[in-house]
Amino acid sequence: MDRETCETAGDMEANLPVSERLDPPAPKDAFPYANWGPGAALFGVLMALVTGLLLSIPVFVIDSPDGDDLSSAASVLVQFATVLGFLIVPLVIAGRNGTKILTALRNLGLRAFEPLNSLLLMATAAGGYLFFAYVYVVVVGEPQQEDIAEDFGALPFQILLIVFAAAISEEVCFRGMLFGGLRQRFPRIWAALISAVVFGALHAVTGISAVPPLIAFGFILALLYEETGSIIPGILLHMLNNSVALLAS
Secondary structure (H helix, E strand, C coil): CCHHHHHHHHHHHHHCCHHHCCCCCCCCCCCCCCCCCHHHHHHHHHHHHHHHHHHHHHHHHHHCCCCCCCCHHHHHHHHHHHHHHHHHHHHHHHCCCCCCHHHHHHHCCCCCCCHHHHHHHHHHHHHHHHHHHHHHHHHCCCCCCCCCHHHHCCHHHHHHHHHHHHHHHHHHHHHHHHHHHHCCCCCHHHHHHHHHHHHHHCCHHHCHHHHHHHHHHHHHHHHHHHHHCCCHHHHHHHHHHHHHHHHHC
């Protein structure tokens, strides 16, 4: 294309109405990263729970055929099955249509992040959650939640399952998959709130009074994910929260 043709094309585009001009292409790697929508995300949470339950059935059959309390070893295996469900299903959803495993992990938010800015955002998120927790205790009272740590036996198993496995798998499932999918269609606040309500509600079996603080925690972690562009800061904050809870139990 010669110079005169280029100038003519530029003049024609300049004379077009603003609404008809070509917009610059959107960044290919912009948030949200999910290649799935809200329906798949909500279905994924359900399937993650079902997968964990199915993987747990042999443990219940072998260890407690009469419905008695599970042994510590069996409780560890059941918790590990739940963790697997929260990891396997998000990977399947993020990896559909031939998506490579590394791309699927990145789409779930397992990405590098800017350390200094993320540290500041993590501190802000922790401060916001502590403020909510303080107000909740003053207004409602101390939340009561079942202590499941002792079911896992020795302290190393408690740390492995509660501090590490639970924090990583829940962030992958509820922030990476659920919030990521919801964010494809809903505004940030609504997507964060819906994902937080689901996250908190699923913990109701361990104590209904602990649900509101967990909803607030999930909401803050969702916002932290979008602000940092990675679920890793949320995983670290989740680990810190679970560590404190374990020490206090």
